[in-house]
Amino acid sequence: MERLQEEKVKESLNSSFLDGVFASGMIGFVQDYFAPFLLLLGGTPGHIGMLSAFPNLFASLIQIKGADLADRLRSRKRIINIFVLLQALALLPLVIMPFMGHATPIFFIIIVVLFTSFGAVANPAWGSMMSDLVSEDKRGEYFGWRNKVLGFITVASAFIAGFILHLAKGVNLFLGFSVIFGIAFIFRIISWIFLNKMHEPPLDYHKDSYFTLIDFIFRIKESNFAKFVIFVAMMNFSVNLASPFFAVLMLKDMHFSYMLYTVITVTATLTIHIMINRWGKLADKVGNLRIIRFTAPFIALLPLLWVINRQPAFLILAQFVSGFAWAGFNLSASNFIYDAVTPAKRTRCIAYFNFFNGLALCAGALIGGALLQRLPPVFGYRILTLFLISSTLRFIVAFFGPMKIKEVRSVQKIDSNQLFFSMVGIRPLLGIERKVMRY
Structure with missing residues (x-):
């Protein structure tokens, strides 16, 4: 019986990985190209703020119903x-939208809201x-490996999408976007097929595991x-005060090409998955x-780098720093949830986590968009002033935010210098070995 269960787990993880391969392909073809398409439709910085805000708002609200x-x-x-x-079907309107003469930025944003909310x-x-299929002591290693491999697929897909748009620019840029959205639809359908092959581990649903959003809010202290x-x-x-507007700075203000835009954005993604x-x-x-506390100040530094220097070569270096920091922060934030809550409460806790973060992302994008037209310029760009505000707030949160949070399992202690040097490969640490490269 136990052997049969192990086989089901193995088959499920294999199917999940194949789902991830094609889902990552889909992400690469859409993630960094919604904003450029919105700009092509005549979208303004205000529309860009809405593109970031409303999908996060509706996605955060609907996830609670998903848990129910x-x-x-x-x-x-x-x-x-x-x-x-x-979610896959929501991509179909994007395939035909480039050929709709009456397509507007608002209509496009509505479709992206549906696409994001379904997912x-x-x-x-x-x-x-x-989290039920992967044992607690292996989650960091497994999801790190999984995300690394799938991340390369996302990066490759994003490069291919950027190259398609580069070729289409001389012919019909709208056709280029139709092609990349069509490929994304096909990839998502294939990933859905593999998801259907997964085995769901049994889960006991108890009434005492249920708690409302109000219950959660009252227990914050x-x-x-x-x-x-x-x-x-x-x-x-x-x-998210600043994040949606990096594309505006690159494509509208700095007039970067689609290929240069792709290289800069994908550099961070590639570094994350390395x-x-x-x-x-x-x-x-x-x-x-410990990883979250270490990486948060690096995340706070990122907008400052764009204020200091906007030469493409420097921005690519800045994106390496971005990928280094976000890789640790995002993976550890996800795994902290798995460690901190019991299996029966996990779906609801993830939904509430995403609810609050969706609201925060929405508020950041809307407030950032509203501030953008009212801020004085720095080095000729109002967006850079917004970047300074975002960086200041990030530093405040990075310093004060983790103070009252406790680690939920027994771990080994490490100082920041040891952690940094072990990550960049200068000093192997805690059983993490590094092969000696002689050439």
Whole structure:
């Protein structure tokens, strides 16, 4: 019986990996190209703020219903299969939109809201199911390895999409966007097929595991997990004051080509997936919270680098720093949730985590868009003033936010110097070995 269960787990992880391959391909073809397409449709910086704000707002609201549905249907897999299919179908209007003469920025934003929201409903159920399939002591290493491999697929897909747009610019740029959105649709359908092949581990649904959003809010002062949620939400608010407008700076203000835009944006993604496996192994030993505390100040530094120098070569270097920091922060934030809550509460806790962070991302984008037209310019650009504000808030959150949060499992202690040098490969640490390169 135990052997049969192990086989089911192995088959499920294999199917999940193949789902991830094609889902990552989809992400590469859409993630960094929604904003450029919106600008092509005549979108303004205000529209760009809405593009970041409203998908996050509606996704955060609908995820709570996703957790309720999972409880009602007694199946996480059914939720995943239904809403991933709907997410794939939401890409179809984007395929034909370039040929619609009346396509407007607002209509495009509505479609992106649907696309994002459908995927968001499936996300807590997927995270809960995967955390049951991977043992606690291997999560950092497994998800680090998984994200690293799939990240390279995302990067390759993004480069291909950028090259398609580069070729299409001389013919019909709208046709180029139709092609990349069509490829994304095909990839998502294939990933949905593999999701259907996964086995769902049994999960006992108890009434005492249920708690409302109001219950969660009232426990913020005493709950370690709730304090963690608020910290990450504040960081995401600070980040999203500026994050949606990097594309505006590059494409509208700096007049970068699509290929240069792709190289700069993909550099961070590539670095994330080079570093993420190493971060995962280290987090398994020193704790997710230690990694979060270490990487948060680097995230605060990022907008300042764009203020200091906007030469493409320097921005590519800045994106390496970005990838280094975000790899550790995002992986450890996800794994902290898996460690901090029981399996029966995990789907709902992930939904509430995403709810607060979605609201924070929405508020950041809307406030950033509103401020953008009212700020004095720095070095000739109002966007750079917004970057300075974002960086200041990030530093405040990075310093004060983690103070009252506690690590939830026994870990080894490490100082910041040891952690940094072990990550860049100068000093192997805690059993993480590094091959000697002689040439």
